[in-house]
Amino acid sequence: MPLYEYRCGQCEKQFEATQSVYARVEDTECPHCHARQATRLLSSFSSNVIGDRKPGFTEIKAKAMNQERMQRFTKLPPLNAKRQIPPPNMSSDSDSCSSDASTSES
Numbered sequence: 569m570p571l572y573e574y575r576c577g578q579c580e581k582q583f584e585a586t587q588s589v590y591a592r593v594e595d596t597e598c599p600h601c602h603a604r605q606a607t608r609l610l611s612s613f614s615s616n617v618i619g620d621r622k623p624g625f626t627e628i629k630a631k632a633m634n635q636e637r638m639q640r641f642t643k644l645p646p647l648n649a650k651r652q653i654p655p656p657n658m659s660s661d662s663d664s665c666s667s668d669a670s671t672s673e674s
Contacts, residue, residue, distance in 0.1 A: 574598075577605030 570589060575582050576598035583599055583606075596606040 572596075573609040573611040574606040575609055576601060576603060577607060578603040582609070 569586050571584055571586050573582065573584050574593075574596055579598060579601040581598070581600050585596055587596070593606060593608050594604065596608075597604055598606055
């Protein structure tokens with residue numbers, strides 16, 4: 569149940585009340601003068617984080633994962649790059665194969 573801060577309209581004292589979210593302001597009674605003229609005040613919010621869950625942790629982790637992936641992708645060739653076909657082999661091995669083939673036919 570949330571904790572609300574109030575100011576009494578009659579005695580002008582501030583007090584806190586733990587109430588349901590559905591509680592009406594008009595039904596809130598001042599603990600000092602027991603009047604039902606309270607006004608709800610805006611108060612600051614406080615939170616206690618327990619464990620390793622911190623605000624923004626998922627965003628920080630996602631950014632780190634993205635940077636890691638981008639480092640891996642820099643090692644890959646670009647997507648629009650054409651494959652380089654090696655030039656035909658002009659060594660003496662290919663000449664000897666063709667001369668062997670012509671001698672075997674005769």
